[in-house]
Amino acid sequence: MELIKEGAASMAQSRHRPDSPPLLHAIGITKLFGSFKANDGIDLAIRPGEIHALLGENGAGKSTLVKILYGVLQPTEGRILWKGQPVGIPNPSTARKLGVGMVFQHFSLFEALTVVENIALALSDRKSRSALAREIETISLEYGLPLNPCSVIADLSVGERQRVEIVRCLLQNPELIIMDEPTSVLTPQEADDLFVTLDRLTARGCAVLYISHRLEEVKRICHHATILRHGKVVSECDPQKETAAKLATMMVGVEVRKLSSDLPPPQNTRTRLSVQNLSMPQPHPFAVALSNITLEVKAGEVMGIAGIAGNGQGELFDALSGERPCHAANSVSIDGKPCGDMGVTARRRMGAAFVPEERLGHGAVPRMRLSDNVLLTRHATGDGLLRGGVLNPDAARELSDRVSRSFDVRKGTPDPEAGSLSGGNLQKFVIGREIDRQPGVLVVSQPTWGVDAGAAAIIRQALIDLARSGSAILVISQDLDEVLEIADHVAVISKGHLSPSRPTSGLTREEIGLLMGGMGEPHSADRGTAYAG
Amino acid sequence: MTTLMLEGILLTIITAATPLLFASIGELVTERSGVLNLGVEGMMAMGAVVGFAVAHSTGNIALGVVGAIVAGMAMAALFGVVTLIFVANQVASGLALTLFGLGLSGLIGDAFVGVPGAGLARVSIPGLSDLPVVGLLFRLDPLTYLAVAITIAVSWFLFRMRGGLILRAVGDSHVSAHALGYSVIRVRFMAVLFGGACAGLAGAYLSLVYTPQWTQAMTAGRGWIALALVVFATWLPGRVVIGALLFGGVSILQLHAQALGVGVPSQFLSALPYLTTIVVLVIISRNRALVRANTPAALGQSFVPDR
Secondary structure, eight states, rough: HHHHHHHHHHHHHHHHHHHHEEEEEEEEEEEEETTTTEEEEEEEEEEOEEEEEEEETTSSSHHHHHHHHTTTOOSSEEEEEEEEEEEEOOOOHHHHTTTTTESSSSSOOOOTBBBBHHHHHEEEEOOOOHHHHHHHHHHHHTTTOOOOOOBBGGGGGHHHHHHHHHHHTTTTOOSSSESSTTTTTSSSSHHHHHHHHHHHHHHOOEEEEEEOOOHHHHHHOSSSEEETTTTTEEEEEEEEEHHHHHHHHHHSSSSOOOOOOOOOOOOOOOOOEEEEEEEOOOSSSTTTTEEEEEEEEEEOEEEEOOTTTSSSSHHHHHHTTSSOOOOOGGEETTTTTTTTOOOHHHHHHHHHEEEEETTTTTTTTTTTHHHHHHHHHTTTTTSOOTTTTEHHHHHHHHHHHHHHHHHHHOOOSOOOGGSSHHHHHHHHHHHHHHTTTTEEEEEEEEETOOOOOOHHHHHHHHHHHHHHHEEEEEEOOOOOOHHHHHEEEEEETTTTTOOOOSSSSSSOOOHHHHTTTTTTHHHHHHTTTOOOO | OEEEEEHHHHHHHHHHHHHHHHHHHHHHHHHTTTTOTTTTHHHHHHHHHHHHHHHHHOOHHHHHHHHHHHHHHHHHHHHEEEEESSSOHHHHHHHHHHHHHHHHHHHGGGGGGGOOOOOOOOOOTTTTTTTTTTTGGOOOOOOHHHHHHHHHHHHHHHHHHHHHHHHHHHHHHHHHHTTTOOOOOHHHHHHHHHHHHHHHHHHIIIIIIIISBBBTTTTTTHHHHHHHHHHTTOOOHHHHHHHHHHHHHHHHHHHHHHHHHOOOOOHHHHHHHHHHHHHHHHHOOOOOOHHHHHHOOTTEEEEEEOO
C-alpha cells in the first residue's frame, strides 16, 4: 500500500519532458509489406528519463515500428540513431546489447518453463541458475515486483507474467524499455503498481516507450506523445495538456461518437437469462472450476461481468453458451425454460446468441468466406439459409452483406475470407452477425478486445441499443472502463466465484478493483444466492 | 531355470530394446523442438541397409555404423528441407519419408538379400563382467553402451544445459523464441538431424547386431513403436527407457511362452507387447499436469518468420 501512495504522490505533480538530446532517434522509418505501407516515413525521438507514449488505432503501425526498433523486423528505408550514432539493429539480441528492452503485449513467455528458465533464455551471459534466481529476487524487491523464481509460468496470473517480462527486461540493464499495452491485462491496483515501477525507472534515467490506447492512463503518466495514423506521424503533443477526446480524435482522424443510452434501463421487466447455483469442475488442470454461480439478467438491461483474465470467464462463457453443458438443466434458464444440459444450437433456437472471446478460430473460421461464417451460427435459427437441408448461398451472402452494411464492416472484396479482415472489422462482423438476429439473450465475451476506438464505439452502442429494444445482454469483459460505460449492473468474477451484482451507478473503479483482486470472494459463496439486483 | 538361460533371456530383452531406445530418443529430441517426424521407420530402414552395405563392402563394421548414421541424417535433412524451409505439412511429409525410405532401402538392399553378415563383437568391461547375473550388463555390444550413453546425455542436455533449454523453448512457443532472437528453423533443423542420426543407429543395430543380415522391411514396424513410446513416455527420456525395455521384454517373453506351448492363442501373445507397453505407459502418465507440462506445445506446427 505504501508503494501505491508514493506513486500517487509523484503522479500528482505535473510532468516535464526532460530537456536532453535524444537517446534513440528514428528518422524516416518506412516499412513495406508487399505494396502495403505499414510505416511511412516515421520520425521518433525518445529522450532519456521520459515516458514517451506511442498512440494510434489498431493497424496504425505501432507494432511494426516497435518491432523495427527491437530488431524483430528490418525497415525498408530509414535509419536509427542511438545516442547520436547511426546503428543497425538486425536482431533482438543486438537491440538488447545496445540497451533496448521490450515487454511484449502478447507475452513472449514459455508456459512450460519456470521463471528462471524464461529469464535465462533472454540473457546472453551464462550464469548459473541459482545465481540468476538470487539476482531475480534482488531486482524484484528493488522495483516492487514480487516473484518466485521457481514457479512454472502456466501457474501464474497475467499480472505475475507481466512482472516476469519486466524483471527479464530489467536484468539486461536497459536504457530504453518498450512496453506494448502493458496495462490491458491488469487490475487498476496492479496498474498503479506498474506506474510506480515506471517512475523508479525514469528516475534513474531510463526511457520508456509506452504503447497504449487507454488515453486517461497516457495523460496521467506520459511526458510526451507521438500519434500515428495509417503508418504516419500525425501529431506530437504533451498528453497532459490535451483532453482524452482530443487525443482520440487525433488517433482516429474523425471525432469518436459518444455513447448514448438516454433511455434508462426499463424497470420490473421479466428475467430473460437466469443462472442458479451453477457449479462446474475444472475441465483441465490449468482451468478454473465454477462454484455456485447465480445471476439474473432482465429484459432491457446490460449486465457486465468484470474480472482479471483467467478467473473463470472462459469457463462461464462455455457453460452459458452450452459449449460445455452441465448436468443440472435448471442451472441455466433462457426465458424461464431450463436449458443447462442443452447444446449451443438448442440454446440458439430458444432465442439466445453467443459471441466468444477469440474472434479468429472460435468466433469465425479464418479460411472461410464471410458468407460461410454466417452459416455457422445462423443455420438452425430459421433465417432461410437452408432449403430442404441444402445450403442457400444467395441467402447467406445477402445476410452477410446486410451485417456488413449495418455495422460498417470494411473489406477489400465483396465476400473475403474472415482471416483477411482487420481485428476491428472482423469483431464488428462477428457481433453484427448475432445482433442482426435480434436475439432475446446475448452473451458476449470481450466485445472490444484489441479493437480500435471507432469500432469499439460502434459495437458498444449496438449492444446498448439491442438491450433497450428488450433483450437481455451479458458482457464478460476485462476492460473495466467498458463495463462501467455500458453495463447497468456489474458483478465480478474471481477464482470461479461470482460476486453479487450491483448497479453500476455509484460504483467506483477502486471498489470493483478490490473485488477483481479477490477481496470480495469470501462473501460470494454465502451471499451468492442473495441476488438483489 | 538355469542362470545361463535367465542370462540368455535378459540379453535378448536388452538387444530387443536397444533399437527402440535409439529411435525413440532421437524422435524425442526432434519432438521436443516442436517437429513431428513420422518418418522414423523409413530412416531406420535406410540406416539398416546402408549400414549393412558399407560394413559388407568395406569389411569394417564401425564404418558401417557411420554409414548408417549418415544415411539417417540424409533422410532427416530431406525431411527438414521440405517441412522447415518449404513449410510443407509435417504429417504428410513424414508419412512420405517412411514410404520413400522403405522403398529405397529395398532397392539398395536387393543385392544383399541372403548375404551373411558379420555381427558386431561384444565388449567385456574387465572386472565388472565377471559379476554374477549383473555381469551380463557389462558384456554387451558397443552400440548398446552407446544407446545408454546417448540417453543420459540427452537427458542432461535437455534439462541441465542452455542448449536444451533453448530447444524446449522453441518447442513450447516458436513465436516467443523468435521474438527473443533465437533461430527457430536452425534449432529445429539440428534436432531433426539428431533424430535422423539416432534412427540410422537404430537401423544399424538391426542389420549389424540384432540379426546380422539384410532382409527387406526388416524394421518390422519398430519405427512406429518408437513414435508411440515417445508420446506415452510423455517426452521424458527416463520413461522412454522403461517403455523400450518393457516392449522388448514382453516381446521376448511371449516368444518363450509360445515355445513352451502356453494355452493362449498365439495371436494374443503376439499382441501382448503392444498391449502391455501401452497400458503401463498410460498408467504412469496419468498425472495430467505432468503430461501438459512436458508436451511440446508447438508440436507439429510450422513456423514462418514474419519478415
